[in-house]
Amino acid sequence: MDIILSKGFNATGVEAILKQANVPKGSFYNFFSSKEDFGLAIIDRYSAEIDEILHPIYHDELSPPLERIKKGFETLIKRFEGNDCTKGCLIGNLSLEMSDQYENVRHRLEQSLRGWSDVLTILLHEAQKDNAIFSEVDPEILAENLISSFQGALLRSKVKKSSGPLHNFIHLYFDKFFPLR
Amino acid sequence: MDIILSKGFNATGVEAILKQANVPKGSFYNFFSSKEDFGLAIIDRYSAEIDEILHPIYHDELSPPLERIKKGFETLIKRFEGNDCTKGCLIGNLSLEMSDQYENVRHRLEQSLRGWSDVLTILLHEAQKDNAIFSEVDPEILAENLISSFQGALLRSKVKKSSGPLHNFIHLYFDKFFPLR
Numbered sequence: 001m002d003i004i005l006s007k008g009f010n011a012t013g014v015e016a017i018l019k020q021a022n023v024p025k026g027s028f029y030n031f032f033s034s035k036e037d038f039g040l041a042i043i044d045r046y047s048a049e050i051d052e053i054l055h056p057i058y059h060d061e062l063s064p065p066l067e068r069i070k071k072g073f074e075t076l077i078k079r080f081e082g083n084d085c086t087k088g089c090l091i092g093n094l095s096l097e098m099s100d101q102y103e104n105v106r107h108r109l110e111q112s113l114r115g116w117s118d119v120l121t122i123l124l125h126e127a128q129k130d131n132a133i134f135s136e137v138d139p140e141i142l143a144e145n146l147i148s149s150f151q152g153a154l155l156r157s158k159v160k161k162s163s164g165p166l167h168n169f170i171h172l173y174f175d176k177f178f179p180l181r
Numbered sequence: 182m183d184i185i186l187s188k189g190f191n192a193t194g195v196e197a198i199l200k201q202a203n204v205p206k207g208s209f210y211n212f213f214s215s216k217e218d219f220g221l222a223i224i225d226r227y228s229a230e231i232d233e234i235l236h237p238i239y240h241d242e243l244s245p246p247l248e249r250i251k252k253g254f255e256t257l258i259k260r261f262e263g264n265d266c267t268k269g270c271l272i273g274n275l276s277l278e279m280s281d282q283y284e285n286v287r288h289r290l291e292q293s294l295r296g297w298s299d300v301l302t303i304l305l306h307e308a309q310k311d312n313a314i315f316s317e318v319d320p321e322i323l324a325e326n327l328i329s330s331f332q333g334a335l336l337r338s339k340v341k342k343s344s345g346p347l348h349n350f351i352h353l354y355f356d357k358f359f360p361l362r
Contacts, residue, residue, distance in 0.1 A: 008278045009190035086281045089289045092336060096274045097189045099339045137357065141349050144337065145330075148346055152333025155273060156325065158280045159290045165278045165329055168322050176318060177358040 001042050005087040009039055023050075036145045039098065040108050046090040052170050058119055065123040066132045070174050073150055077166045080154065085161045092151040117143045133178040148175060182223050186268040190220055220279070221289050227271040228293045230255075239300055247313045248305040251355050254331055258347045261335065266342045274331040289330045297310050314359040327354060 003012045003020055014028050015034060032038040057072045080088060091112050099106045119141035128135040133142075153169035184201055185315060186191045196211050213219040238253045261269060261304045272293050301324035308317040314323075334350035 006281050008189070008191055008282075010189055044189075076319045088277065090317070095336050095340045096269065096277050099192070099342075100187050101192070106340060106342070113337065113340060114237050118294075134357070137353070141353070144346055145349055145353050148333035148337040148350070149277070149326075149330040150333065152329035152331065153326070155276050155332050155336070156294065156329040159276045159287060159294060161287070165325055166324055169329070171320070172318070172326050172358075177353075 001046060001090065004039075004042060005090055005093065009094060010097065012037075030147065036102055036104065039094070039102065039105050043091070043094065043105070043108045043112060047115070050091075051115075053079075054119075058123065064130065064132060065126040066178070069120060069123050069146070070170065073170060075149075075166075075168075077110065077163055077170070080157065080166065081163050085157055085163055088154045088158045092154055095151075108147075113147065117147055121145060127178075131180065134180050142178075149173065182227060182271065185220075185223060186274065190275060191278065195219075209270050217283055217285065220275070220283065220286055224275065224286070224289045225292060229297070231272075232296075234260075235297075235300075239304065245313060246307040247355065247359070250301060250304050250308075250327070251351065254347075254351060258344055258351070259332075261338065261347065262344050266338055266344055269335045269339050269342065270332065273335060276332075298328055301327060308359075312361065315361050320355065323359075330354065340346070 003016055012101045016024070017038070018028055028038070032041065046109045053075060054072045057075060058068050060068055060071075063071070076089070084147055091109055093114075094105065095109050099109065117140070124133065124139035124142050124146075127133045130138060149169060150166075156165040158162050184197055196206070198219070199206055199209055205282065211217070212246060213222065235253045238256060239249050241249055241252075244252070251336035257270070272290055275286065276290050276294075280290065296323070302321045305323050305327075308314045309320060330350060331347075334346045337346040338344050
């Protein structure tokens with residue numbers, strides 16, 4: 001997962017994976033029918049890791065829904081900063097690299113992004129009921145846009161080698177775009 | 182450019198490029214010192230193509246600044262739809278695939294994204310002076326965020342194989358987030 005986060009899927013050979021994992025040559029195809037199959041497993045593993053980070057934040061009933069969403073993104077930004085603004089999000093990286101070439105991978109990425117969006121939809125709907133954000137737009141559309149814009153800010157931050165665009169994303173969405181003005 | 186837009190940089194071999202371009206084997210290194218060098222040339226060529234599309238739209242003095250920005254994005258969305266929601270933006274694709282591995286490429290991508298952002302900054306500043314958008318945020322920050330969120334919506338649309346997220350991006354930014362409410 002670490003190599004693919006750094007170099008992408010296509011630039012990572014099976015041999016490099018085996019070497020990093022310290023696993024004897026030849027055993028790869030005992031576990032995975034193809035490199036694509038391995039890609040699917042990596043997506044599942046990465047999604048589970050991120051879920052584990054975000055789940056307690058999103059379910060912290062002591063914090064208002066919008067604050068939970070914000071804290072979730074801030075936690076992911078800290079992770080990115082901990083990697084010196086490299087790597088980014090595996091889901092975002094593979095979305096651009098693999099969607100057009102591997103239909104199964106595209107479906108799995110869609111599933112992962114939709115799962116995230118579903119959780120944020122519920123929280124944004126609650127935020128609308130609390131009048132914490134404007135309510136004339138379907139929370140599902142807001143949730144998908146919020147995640148997309150986060151992925152875009154991550155892309156920009158990776159090129160800039162600075163988390164500035166991510167912090168501006170937080171400021172704009174949570175202080176300017178979403179609140180009732 | 183076409184192959185790299187579809188398959189990414191690392192999955193595209195020099196041989197495939199020569200075959201598509203119908204150029205004899207061996208001549209590649211007469212023109213490019215390395216595949217990375219070729220990558221830089223592709224970025225320049227793609228940026229010039231996009232500039233050619235956007236320049237007349239951004240400089241159409243008959244249209245208000247915010248309308249010009251919106252029309253620019255809508256034109257890029259039509260292009261994406263013309264490719265059956267595949268390929269996307271070469272700059273965005275290579276940003277995630279190459280930034281961590283090729284420092285020269287990262288600089289060139291940074292240049293390209295900053296150039297776009299500079300043009301939008303001027304237009305957004307004008308829009309602020311016209312009271313067409315809220316004015317308490319630096320237009321440079323808004324411009325960068327707008328482009329990032331477009332790239333994110335493109336990423337999401339590529340995974341979804343639907344331009345829905347891009348049209349929601351247009352609606353949210355131009356009808357909800359930016360206008361004075």
